[in-house]
Amino acid sequence: MKEESFVVSDEVVRFLLDTGSDITFIVDPESGCIVKASRAACDFLGFRHEHIVGHPLTLLHPVEEHDACRDWFTACVTAAETGTPGHTPPLTMLRRDGVCASCRMAVAVLGWGERRLACCVYSSPALRGLVGSGLQDSEAYFAQALPHIDDGAWSWNPLTGELYLSRQWLRLLGYGPDDAPPTREESHDLLHPDDRERVLAVLDACIRGERSSFSLEYRLLAKDGSYRWLHGRGAPVRDGAGRLMLLTGATTDITRRKETELALGQARDAAMAASRAKSAFLASMSHEIRTPMNVILGMAELLAETSISSSQQRYLEAIAGSGRMLSQLLSDILDFSQIEADRVALFPEAFDPAALAREVCGLAGETAAGKGLDLQVDTDPALPGRLVADPLRVRQVLLNLVWNAVKYTQTGRIAVSAAPSPGPAGQGFVVFSVRDSGPGIAPEAMARIFDPFSQADAAAHRCQGGAGLGLSISRALARLMGGDVVAESAPGAGSCFSFTLPALRADRQ
Structure with a gap:
């Protein structure tokens, strides 16, 4: 037998929903949509009241439970109308933050004015714990913590x-x-x-x-x-x-951090622009700086051929020696500036690599002999007779490596060799190697020997001089030509510098 629904006033419903601790919803039994929600329900779910009202009751449950929830709700409403308590089996309720809780739903039918509505109350120990003091303590904690x-x-x-x-x-x-x-x-x-x-x-x-x-x-x-x-x-x-x-x-x-990064970037760009301007200026002044120095050296050589006294001859030799040293320093600095300014031009042409190696050793031979060093050159018979590269730059790199060996080797032997070497993907290389019996280089110094203005040994720098640019320039030029300069050394075991160059044969051009 169907019983009449409970009839309640607006004031009663509002009082129960606003003051009760139960998770309660007033639902339209026809559409299954939520009409009202208790304050406890909103607090538990994490939704505002206006975001719950008008949505189906299934919103509170996972997708896989929607059909079962809808069926059980209809069955509970029917049972409640006949006076039978309407309870669902365990269901899963979802909070806004994704937390899940197992619960049961009890349904009663109310007469609210001229409408017939269902009152759905969810209950479980888990829900009571979340709605109770634990949730209140959590809210109080975050209310105090978030402002700080x-x-x-x-x-x-x-x-x-x-x-x-x-x-x-x-x-x-x-x-x-x-x-x-x-x-x-x-x-x-x-x-x-x-x-x-x-x-x-x-x-x-x-x-x-x-x-x-x-x-x-x-x-x-x-x-x-x-x-x-x-x-x-x-x-x-x-x-x-x-x-x-x-x-x-x-x-x-992170606005302040970004502003700092921007300022640092602008300062870095300005510094790099200034450095490029400096390098461009020095590169453009290369001829103007070298010409007066060459005139001084040329005049010293001409004066040496005239009739002068022995004391004047000594003075002239000092002028010429210092002039050559200054000329080399200027050349290194100007070459480095041209490399920095990306103004180095290469002029490839055919040349004989074996003849070039012998020529370089001939240029350094007199100085090496004056120190009592045995300077030898060995060229592999398999070396191509003619290669294509910039012979002036190849000579500059190899001569710098040989001069370094002569400079830092006090006794013993310097061996210069040239030989072909296979490369990746079938590409061939020519390797010029300069091996000496000098003091060797410590591991910590090896890491910086190719850095500009760096020398492996400060004491040697005081004795030998130089700007510390030779190896940096040599590696940069080698890489511009598609090769490289690498070093192997250990204290007391001498050093070996290898200059690799792509083997572009003249007969294949």
């Missing part, structure tokens, strides 16, 4: 469309407590035009399940019209069935 955290927090609920922005998030953009917070659509418009597409693409990927988290730097328009640099990171929150429940994140203001 610099990061802003936000979350977006795809089921209701609600966007939550913490007070600190709003403060980051200059919004006060009386300002209306931006909506989700308005927050998209706040993104800098250069960042909008990139940021929204990442967030969409999180929503679609293609990303499990995100970390981005972007700009947002503040209330005062300026853009603030922010670092945002967060992740989607999904239920057990993989359904998106929330997209949450935290935001840090």
